[in-house]
Amino acid sequence: MNFITVELAKVHKRESFECSHESLNNYLKLQATKETKRGLAKVYVAGNELDEVIGYYTLSSAELPRDSVPDKLLSKLPQSYSGYPAILIGRIAVTKNQVGKGVGGQLLVDAILRCVLHAESIGTSAILVDPIDGGAISFYEKFMFKQLPDSKRMLLKIDHNLKQHFSIE
Amino acid sequence: MEVQETARFDTKMSTVHKKMLEEAARLKGYKNLTEYVVTTMVEDATSVIDQYQKVMYSVRDKNRIMEILGQPTELSTSFLKASEGRNKQLE
Numbered sequence: 172m173n174f175i176t177v178e179l180a181k182v183h184k185r186e187s188f189e190c191s192h193e194s195l196n197n198y199l200k201l202q203a204t205k206e207t208k209r210g211l212a213k214v215y216v217a218g219n220e221l222d223e224v225i226g227y228y229t230l231s232s233a234e235l236p237r238d239s240v241p242d243k244l245l246s247k248l249p250q251s252y253s254g255y256p257a258i259l260i261g262r263i264a265v266t267k268n269q270v271g272k273g274v275g276g277q278l279l280v281d282a283i284l285r286c287v288l289h290a291e292s293i294g295t296s297a298i299l300v301d302p303i304d305g306g307a308i309s310f311y312e313k314f315m316f317k318q319l320p321d322s323k324r325m326l327l328k329i330d331h332n333l334k335q336h337f338s339i340e
Numbered sequence: 341m342e343v344q345e346t347a348r349f350d351t352k353m354s355t356v357h358k359k360m361l362e363e364a365a366r367l368k369g370y371k372n373l374t375e376y377v378v379t380t381m382v383e384d385a386t387s388v389i390d391q392y393q394k395v396m397y398s399v400r401d402k403n404r405i406m407e408i409l410g411q412p413t414e415l416s417t418s419f420l421k422a423s424e425g426r427n428k429q430l431e
Contacts, residue, residue: 240405315416332415
């Protein structure tokens with residue numbers, strides 16, 4: 172399976188990265204490496220020919236309450252699990268001069284594919300995102316994510332259609 | 341730029357500890373002890389909160405999760421288009 176991103180490494184230049192959210196810029200420059208080392212998140216980046224980061228996303232593990240998950244999905248899960256495992260796309264960002272070229276959508280598809288592949292091994296069907304603002308909500312909605320009324324998180328179910336699209340089954 | 345409200349935090353510590361913190365602040369190139377302490381603690385607090393923060397789902401959220409996980413995912417035009425664009429990048 173091929174990806175348009177690789178795991179963040181020393182070679183990647185982050186200084187020139189600038190998107191409209193300061194928190195997403197700072198994350199890449201100050202926190203990303205630390206979080207990776209601590210095993211809190213995995214950071215995947217797309218770079219240009221100069222190894223400058225033009226976009227990135229993070230994946231980490233999350234959990235849904237057992238009593239919110241249909242029995243059919245729970246049946247595959249060991250009883251010892253306190254919750255239903257899920258994968259969280261914590262952050263996704265594209266640098267300013269690449270906006271409008273479809274990079275964000277391609278990164279999201281790339282992230283979804285990684286989740287679909289990983290989902291099999293951890294026994295989940297759920298991908299979560301925490302939208303940063305209204306723009307992010309409409310972006311994720313276009314990619315089939317559905318919003319929860321109170322926590323405002325958004326959820327995508329990994330099912331047969333998605334797996335088939337990626338030729339996984 | 342947004343002006344942030346400030347608050348005060350006083351603390352007592354041994355002179356040995358204070359000297360040590362000042363030395364560390366100097367070595368790391370901070371302007372002063374305050375800047376060092378605040379930057380370091382905010383960084384640590386952010387990661388602790390991230391690590392321990394568990395989202396609480398309401399009953400309405402749980403019902404919605406149940407609903408979403410019970411339905412098939414119909415692939416959208418945006419998704420298909422982006423996936424095609426992504427494949428082109430890989431060629």
